[in-house]
Amino acid sequence: MAAPPRTDARTDSYDLDDLRRRVLPQDGGTVDDTVPQLARADPGLCGMALALADGTVLASEQADAPVSVQSAVKPFLFALALLDTGGAALDRVGIEPTGEAYDAIKLEGGTGRPPNPMVNAGALLTASLVRGDDVEARSARVLEGLSAFAGSELAVDDDVARSEHLLGDRNHALAHLMRAEGALEVGADDAVAVYARACAVLVDARRLAVMGATLALGGRNPVTGDQVVPREVARDVVSVMATCGVYDGSGRWMRSVGVPAKSSVSGAVVLSATGVLGAAVISPPLDEQGTSVRGHVASELLSRELDLHAFGSRRG
Numbered sequence: 001m002a003a004p005p006r007t008d009a010r011t012d013s014y015d016l017d018d019l020r021r022r023v024l025p026q027d028g029g030t031v032d033d034t035v036p037q038l039a040r041a042d043p044g045l046c047g048m049a050l051a052l053a054d055g056t057v058l059a060s061e062q063a064d065a066p067v068s069v070q071s072a073v074k075p076f077l078f079a080l081a082l083l084d085t086g087g088a089a090l091d092r093v094g095i096e097p098t099g100e101a102y103d104a105i106k107l108e109g110g111t112g113r114p115p116n117p118m119v120n121a122g123a124l125l126t127a128s129l130v131r132g133d134d135v136e137a138r139s140a141r142v143l144e145g146l147s148a149f150a151g152s153e154l155a156v157d158d159d160v161a162r163s164e165h166l167l168g169d170r171n172h173a174l175a176h177l178m179r180a181e182g183a184l185e186v187g188a189d190d191a192v193a194v195y196a197r198a199c200a201v202l203v204d205a206r207r208l209a210v211m212g213a214t215l216a217l218g219g220r221n222p223v224t225g226d227q228v229v230p231r232e233v234a235r236d237v238v239s240v241m242a243t244c245g246v247y248d249g250s251g252r253w254m255r256s257v258g259v260p261a262k263s264s265v266s267g268a269v270v271l272s273a274t275g276v277l278g279a280a281v282i283s284p285p286l287d288e289q290g291t292s293v294r295g296h297v298a299s300e301l302l303s304r305e306l307d308l309h310a311f312g313s314r315r316g
């Protein structure tokens with residue numbers, strides 16, 4: 001019997017503006033204020049996009065509104081670190097969930113490695129493992145890699161990068177702790193600088209959905225056709241998104257949405273439904289775990305209406 005179709009008419013004609021209208025009344029949560037640029041975000045912003053396996057991108061109103069990617073960059077930094085180290089990055093960072101906040105000052109017991117690549121310690125480390133001899137070269141490599149995932153040339157918001165670098169005291173603390181444990185091989189300040197620039201890359205829902213789709217579709221960007229990372233790298237990254245992507249809310253997310261995802265303090269959420277699609281929702285007000293409130297509700301509805309739950313899907 002032929003394999004069931006991975007996209008279908010229901011997905012192709014999904015009405016994201018209707019979904020957006022349904023989630024807009026959810027006005028809970030608070031906008032992050034860790035850097036002034038994020039504190040100024042419009043709490044009413046809500047943009048959504050889906051990127052399908054055939055390269056079609058569906059978008060709602062406000063799907064082109066830019067925000068800094070923040071922690072939604074972490075799966076992609078992990079992917080680039082795996083690619084650039086030929087997989088050796090897996091020896092340098094754990095892959096177990098922490099049950100703690102994203103910026104917890106905590107390393108893996110016994111090894112001194114960061115617990116996983118989806119929390120700040122891990123992303124500081126993976127950003128230090130991408131190819132490049134200094135901050136500039138690694139930052140350029142990160143931007144080039146993220147652009148390949150997005151199928152579009154991305155840019156850094158320099159103001160956000162400066163604020164993240166200056167105000168990221170917990171990130172500096174984590175970098176120094178990892179140096180002390182022998183886990184981080186580059187200078188602590190250099191590690192924070194590259195990570196801060198990575199968090200400050202501007203995305204919108206449309207581009208972020210394509211990035212999520214590239215991971216969901218075995219590392220191949222469905223819009224450009226580029227094989228951005230090998231299939232095994234995409235598989236490893238999505239596996240860790242599934243268990244650690246929503247920090248200490250990952251278990252509840254997996255039950256209620258069932259699609260590997262990564263949240264961030266700018267309110268961006270990226271989802272990778274393996275073999276089917278990538279999605280993004282961007283809406284700044286956050287719940288206590290630092291996940292977009294509308295992003296979570298929209299993801300639940302999307303998962304239910306498009307039958308995306310990894311463990312409850314009726315797809316073949």
Ligand code: GLN
Pocket residue numbers: 070071072102103120164168171199263264265266290
């Ligand atoms: N810029 C933030 C930080 O490192 C990103 C955190 C996030 O989005 N959860 O602290």
